[in-house]
Amino acid sequence: MPPELDRRTYDLLRLVDRHGPIGSIQLVELMQLHGYDIKDRTIRLTLSDLDDLELTEKVPGQGRRLTQRGRDELEQGDVSSRLEQIRARIAALTSRVSYDPIEDTGALVASAASLDADAVDDALELVSRLESLPLGPIPIALEDSAPGEPGDTRLLVPSSITLDGVLLAHGVNADLTTAGILEYEPAPVDEFSDGDRQLQSGGRITRYVDVINGEGSSIDVISLLIEAGRTDVLTLLETESEGSGLLVGDGRQFPINRYEEARDLAVASRDAIGGVLDFRRPREQDKLPNGSSAWAFGSLTYVGVGELVLAALSEAGLTDEWDTLYGTVERNSFEPVAAVAPTAALDD
DSSP states (O other): OOOOOOHHHHHHHHHHHHHOSBOHHHHHHHHHHTTOOOOHHHHHHHHHHHHHTTSEEEETTTEEEEOHHHHHHHHHSOHHHHHHHHHHHHHHHHHTOOOBTTTTBSEEEEEEEEEOGGGHHHHHHHHHHHHTSTTOOOOBEEEEOOTTSSSSEEEEEEOTHHHHHHHHHTTOOOEEEEEEEEEEEOOOOEEEETTTTEEEESSEEEEEEEEEOOTTOHHHHHHHHHHTTOOBOGGGGSTTOOSOEEEEEEEEEEEGGGHHHHHHHHHHHHHHHOOEEEEEOOSOOOBOTTSOBSOOEEEEEEEOHHHHHHHHHHHTTSOSOEEEEEEEEEGGGOBOHHHHOHHHHHHO
């Protein structure tokens, strides 16, 4: 059975992981800097317990370091804490979005992939080929990685969370509810079907292959699905392929009384920064006895180009380090791939 550790102990493990080998006196100082009122004796007793659990080990004359089991526990454990951090990160980034899809200006949320120098050209060519599908455009930005960061170059692409920020800026609260694997057909679709109840743009999402309730943490789930190799983006680029691919995306619900505004903002965002959109109003509008609608929410499924590119680069073995929630970046920092790498576009 895995150990049951409290939040303070996980924070202690993080500090050992970051600074180890490290002694108990330094750990007391660091824990106090992180807001814990803790004494040296408590730290020493906790470290002794962690040694017994084989999560930490002594390095003679230097202090403690994490064992492999400790790293695994830090990566897989403390789920509630990590989800809280993800929710807080999504909320913070969403609130900082100033992107206006009509003017195509302002700050949007970016995903980032770390690339080695010898992988940059192949990555740009891959993005160029993806952009030729109905899900384009794919605005990108390239910048040098900072010292100590993985890779030589960072590739930035707009994240799906940008759309949530656009809606929020106009007073439409869209709640992330699910993430999953979507079956996608690159058909040129940009029209309503089923009357005015469904709009698809950027291609056709035919069905959910797998759905995970992330309880507001869908970006973390998306990263896990990419790491697990659940996507199949590259099939869409095969010369003779007329079939479908598997993309990773997220679903959200929004108040039905803001349907038209949410629809127009979502379509304008997709047209400007790409992706695949499936926008639906409820099939029925039954009334409750008090006159209100029994169906209070519409649904919006979106595959952002950030998540799309991360999945494709991972499948192609061009990156194994990425950040789905890199931060906010000004729209004018992004360019079409043809402007960044004209030869990649010509080769298509």
